[in-house]
Amino acid sequence: MIIPYEMIEPETLKSLVEEFVSREGTDNGYDDALAKRVAQVLSRLKSGDMVIVFDQESQTPNILHKDVARQILSEQDV
Known part of the structure; x- marks a missing residue:
């Protein structure tokens, strides 16, 4: 989930x-x-180049490049 x-x-x-x-x-x-x-x-967060992702399983936030975040999130949807 992107926050x-x-x-x-x-x-x-x-x-x-x-x-x-x-x-x-x-x-x-x-x-x-x-x-x-x-x-x-x-x-980079303000420009949208990086995003904050919250992992519900581990209950932890992380900061990732937007493309990496989208890749991970799309793989979780499968």
Whole structure:
């Protein structure tokens, strides 16, 4: 299920994006680098290039490129 980013409270959205850009050791400890990566992801969400997907089975959100999200969702419909 794709969740429009506008439906998420701003602080929750910020936390979700921060968690996303910090995954798998990508956080280098510099706040400005984190802020820059968060801004980039937020920009891509606003442009529609990336989307927030909620997995009902695991009850977790994720951020994916729009094409990847559509592919996954179409495979689940089969």
